[in-house]
Amino acid sequence: MTVHFVGAGPGAADLLTVRATRLLAAADVVLYPGTYLDPDVLTHVSPSAELVDTQDLDLDQITERLATAHHEGKDVVRLASGDLSIYSALAEQTRRLDGAGVPWDVTPGVPAYAAAAAVVGRELTVPLISQSVVLTRTQARSTAMPVTESLAAFASTKATLVLHLAITRVRNLMAEIEPEYGGDCPAVVVYRASQPDQQVLRGTVASIADAVESAELKQAAVILVGRALDPRPGGESYLYDAARDRSTKR
Incomplete structure (x- = not known):
């Protein structure tokens, strides 16, 4: 067996x-x-x-x-x-x-962050905006984080940020990343993505903590932060560019 x-x-x-x-x-x-x-x-x-x-x-x-x-x-x-x-x-x-x-x-299974992105209908890697996704968590009543993996270090990349196991500390975490992302940067919280009691909270780095605390979320939520969550700006993928040379495979 x-x-x-x-x-x-x-x-x-x-x-x-x-x-x-x-x-x-x-x-x-x-x-x-x-x-x-x-x-x-x-x-x-x-x-x-x-x-x-x-x-x-x-x-x-x-x-x-x-x-x-x-x-x-x-x-x-x-x-x-x-x-x-x-x-x-x-x-x-x-x-x-x-x-x-x-x-x-x-x-393998469908990751929670992928389900959350699907719920809000957003690609996490938008050309010219963000081409990287950081999946991380923070330390509270949990295993210590490696010293090289501070939230501030990840925030400095300005990549799309996915925070797991962090919903109870959302206010402190948003304050920590605001210098890099800006208070107006889109932020989304998805609670129990795809389940019957799913909740979606939309806001910004400056406002999302208020929404989370008002909803009294304590667990099973994913926090998404980044400019890629804004549907307006962004470039277009070279892969599908009409001008791309398709005569040979690369």
């Missing part, structure tokens, strides 16, 4: 990949993050499967459940919100499974 780590996407039951739904349907045991997941995602799971909500389990307890299911010859899926490539504790869990000799694989 193999432990399948599966990205559940931003929460909507119809935004899972086909592979993810097949793995869920075949699983005997499914561990899922109850805090962030729309319960409808679990409609893809067989009625006979054992469901384990991990929101009250620590990492060792989660890994023990995965290893036990494997040794019992059961197909097991470990669901993670969004995609496994960021903020999923994949490294810690797989390190423990490797130590226990338990095989595993990964099925």
